Amino acid sequence: MRVRYLPLLATxxxxxxxxxxxxVFYKHFFTTLVLGHILADNAFIIIAAIGTTFxxxxxxxxxxxGSMIGFVGVVMxxxxxxxxxxxxxxxxxLAFGLAYGAFQGFVIDFCKVQPFIITLAGLxxxxxxxFMVNIDSVPLRHPFVDAFADLYIxxxxxxxxxxxxxxxxxxxxxxxxxxxxTRFGAKVYAIGGDPASAELMGVPARRTIVSVYALGGFxxxxxxxxxxxxxxxxYPLAGTGNELSAIAAVVLxxxxxxxxxxLVAGTLFGGMxxxxxxxxxxxxxxxxxxxxxxxxxxxxxVFIVIQKLxxxxxxxxxxx
Amino acid sequence: MTSDxxxxxxxxxxxxxxxxxxxxxxxxxxxxxxxxxxxxxxNGAGKSTLIKIMTGALAADAGEMRLDGRAVxxxxxxxxxxxxxxxxxxxxxxxxTLSVARNVTLGREPRRFGLISWRAAREKARARLKRLxxxxxxxxxxxxxxxxxQQLVAIARALEEDSRVxxxxxxxxxLDAQETRLLFRILRDLKAQGMAVVFISHFLDxxxxxxxxxxxxxxxxxxxxxxxxxxxxRELITLMLGRELERVEQRAAAAPKAAGxxxxxxxxxxxxxxxxxxxxVLRAGEAIGLAGLLGSGRTETAKLIFGAVRADSGRLTLDxxxxxxxxxxxxxxxxxxxxxxxxxxxxxxxxxxxxENILLALQTKRGWLxxxxxxxxxxxxxxxxxxxxxxxxxxxxxxxxxxxxNQQKVVLARALAxxxRVxxxxxxxxxxxxxxHAEIVALVRRLCAEGLAxxxxxxxxxxxxxxxxxxxxxxxxxxxGEIAGAEITRETIIELIAGG
Numbered sequence: 125m126r127v128r129y130l131p132l133l134a135t136x137x138x139x140x141x142x143x144x145x146x147x148v149f150y151k152h153f154f155t156t157l158v159l160g161h162i163l164a165d166n167a168f169i170i171i172a173a174i175g176t177t178f179x180x181x182x183x184x185x186x187x188x189x190g191s192m193i194g195f196v197g198v199v200m201x202x203x204x205x206x207x208x209x210x211x212x213x214x215x216x217x218l219a220f221g222l223a224y225g226a227f228q229g230f231v232i233d234f235c236k237v238q239p240f241i242i243t244l245a246g247l248x249x250x251x252x253x254x255f256m257v258n259i260d261s262v263p264l265r266h267p268f269v270d271a272f273a274d275l276y277i278x279x280x281x282x283x284x285x286x287x288x289x290x291x292x293x294x295x296x297x298x299x300x301x302x303x304x305x306t307r308f309g310a311k312v313y314a315i316g317g318d319p320a321s322a323e324l325m326g327v328p329a330r331r332t333i334v335s336v337y338a339l340g341g342f343x344x345x346x347x348x349x350x351x352x353x354x355x356x357x358x359y360p361l362a363g364t365g366n367e368l369s370a371i372a373a374v375v376l377x378x379x380x381x382x383x384x385x386x387l388v389a390g391t392l393f394g395g396m397x398x399x400x401x402x403x404x405x406x407x408x409x410x411x412x413x414x415x416x417x418x419x420x421x422x423x424x425x426v427f428i429v430i431q432k433l434x435x436x437x438x439x440x441x442x443x444x
Numbered sequence: 445m446t447s448d449x450x451x452x453x454x455x456x457x458x459x460x461x462x463x464x465x466x467x468x469x470x471x472x473x474x475x476x477x478x479x480x481x482x483x484x485x486x487n488g489a490g491k492s493t494l495i496k497i498m499t500g501a502l503a504a505d506a507g508e509m510r511l512d513g514r515a516v517x518x519x520x521x522x523x524x525x526x527x528x529x530x531x532x533x534x535x536x537x538x539x540x541t542l543s544v545a546r547n548v549t550l551g552r553e554p555r556r557f558g559l560i561s562w563r564a565a566r567e568k569a570r571a572r573l574k575r576l577x578x579x580x581x582x583x584x585x586x587x588x589x590x591x592x593x594q595q596l597v598a599i600a601r602a603l604e605e606d607s608r609v610x611x612x613x614x615x616x617x618x619l620d621a622q623e624t625r626l627l628f629r630i631l632r633d634l635k636a637q638g639m640a641v642v643f644i645s646h647f648l649d650x651x652x653x654x655x656x657x658x659x660x661x662x663x664x665x666x667x668x669x670x671x672x673x674x675x676x677x678r679e680l681i682t683l684m685l686g687r688e689l690e691r692v693e694q695r696a697a698a699a700p701k702a703a704g705x706x707x708x709x710x711x712x713x714x715x716x717x718x719x720x721x722x723x724x725v726l727r728a729g730e731a732i733g734l735a736g737l738l739g740s741g742r743t744e745t746a747k748l749i750f751g752a753v754r755a756d757s758g759r760l761t762l763d764x765x766x767x768x769x770x771x772x773x774x775x776x777x778x779x780x781x782x783x784x785x786x787x788x789x790x791x792x793x794x795x796x797x798x799x800e801n802i803l804l805a806l807q808t809k810r811g812w813l814x815x816x817x818x819x820x821x822x823x824x825x826x827x828x829x830x831x832x833x834x835x836x837x838x839x840x841x842x843x844x845x846x847x848x849x850n851q852q853k854v855v856l857a858r859a860l861a862x863x864x865r866v867x868x869x870x871x872x873x874x875x876x877x878x879x880x881h882a883e884i885v886a887l888v889r890r891l892c893a894e895g896l897a898x899x900x901x902x903x904x905x906x907x908x909x910x911x912x913x914x915x916x917x918x919x920x921x922x923x924x925g926e927i928a929g930a931e932i933t934r935e936t937i938i939e940l941i942a943g944g
Contacts, residue, residue, distance in 0.1 A: 321537040
């Protein structure tokens, strides 16, 4: 067993344990139906979190995700009202996400400033832009939206894999290939591990950083597209706080916030754990929904401590 | 190595200036296949500039480079690599979080159908490490291996299949004796395969152990090049330190003073890879000099005594009572003060005012819960400014705006404000002009006369000779001798450094 798979294993174990626990306490919990719902409900945030995984692996952070999700939905809804086909507006918004991410990456590398502050600016800018476009929720009425929602693959035991979950899995597969089987992916890990050394080893810092944030922007725009299609509306407050859930999903998935260590597949389980917690608490019915955030927070604490221990006992991090 | 074969690398008349200041002046350098050629010189002698020109990182202003007899122009590090010139820099410049295989192949991963084949990458890494007789698990994170192995992985990464020249910049700086032996065994293997190796190091014993030829640079000039066997250590050190600066300053008190009571004593104090265990006694009213070449362990000794770095063997006693675990805060509270070598990085907070900088150590000694009253602060700062003759318009000026000499005085003032009994100075006159230099030396002597126990580490022999009552001489991270009184001259110190 390789050390770098341990965090992923831990995440998967927690997911399985939570799922089984739910099954013990509640009837009809341990079913593919529930699993399918969790996948569908959290597809958009997992997609965005996959992009964030690259950003965090490179040693950065992206706070503009939630606003990007909201902005994409609002623009798509307005273009829908103007008669655009949702696929056309989605393509436009994906291009926008890519370009905006690249812009953030360029500023971060060109000015050598903390990604935190640049993407915080993005958070405000894009959220503000949402309200400039419109203040109310606008529905998407194009028949394609319903057709998309009706598309699903049934599971043998009554569950189903929705179209949004399918898009998420495809996005994940692409991300796994990019992260683990391309030279670009190898460079992202190198830059996140030690930027100075990586540069001396011939990794082009600017190109890599710009590409990483462009990828992050693309994935968060894709998350926004899926969210808009899933809710068939564009709402200027959509996605508020989602950047933090995405970061939580990445960290729960075993990726080190300091960069350089982690697996893209972990983010899927990280996001699923968050979804599973809220489903569990909803199933209970009598528990205050505040428990969703409390459990998420507690789990984060535990995971970060575990990661710290793993890092120091296996020398994964920098020897200080 | 036959003499009719053209040299592997020949540098002829290389000159290079930075902003008009010459860094290299018509330097010739010849490297033969199957040879380990040591390049020596103190800081700023031009070693790294020469290496950077050879490896394409810098362009020379004048001169020619020939490879196997053919003139070549190396415009970039990539071009140098393509010509078979591989370089490994001082620090291990690899990514500790990545696996060994990823580190070796980063940017050159073998691909199949556009995607990386990690199986092939692992094979490639194993093959390269095998050339260095290293068989390790290439899938483990690099950071989990000892530094020596990391150093070898760096060499494995640098060595292409067709590499003909290997440049090693201080490869043994962070290795211990056993790890160094491993590296040398591999260097000898490479040498036997015909590799030409440039070896930069300040460990003279290692230079004599591994090199076939030695070239010495000083102030950008080649001052000597000879077969190692034909160059005794004494001569080498004289070459490195130079003769033209020989103006022995008259010491103020040639007669040995009656030494005061021992204040701080180190017994078998040491730290692995840092400094060999040593004994040293500091007495009140006595100044001890730490002399040695660059990298001999001067700063290391000073930092261990102060407690900036924790020792892993031996103990320190203050007035006969052992000091527990070392830490700067504890040292300050017990009356030991330290002025570090690199005042910008370690000694001063440049954006804070003169007053705030002076009071830092004193506040640390008192503890943060008992802040000094503002008036008291100003009074103290002004007293110090006057006592040390710090040229500043007022106490509230940011330290970054003062000249080098005055900054150094602020460092001293800060140390003195806490009324220490022991003061450790590391390179107290580095980077300051001649006038300020003399002032600082006079100041050190005065402090000593007032009963302070002083430890002064310096790369300048004249300074050591001028201030010290006793001198501990260091070589290769070991104290190799102690001299006192009239014995303290440039000659005796050089003799000790040379091991004569």
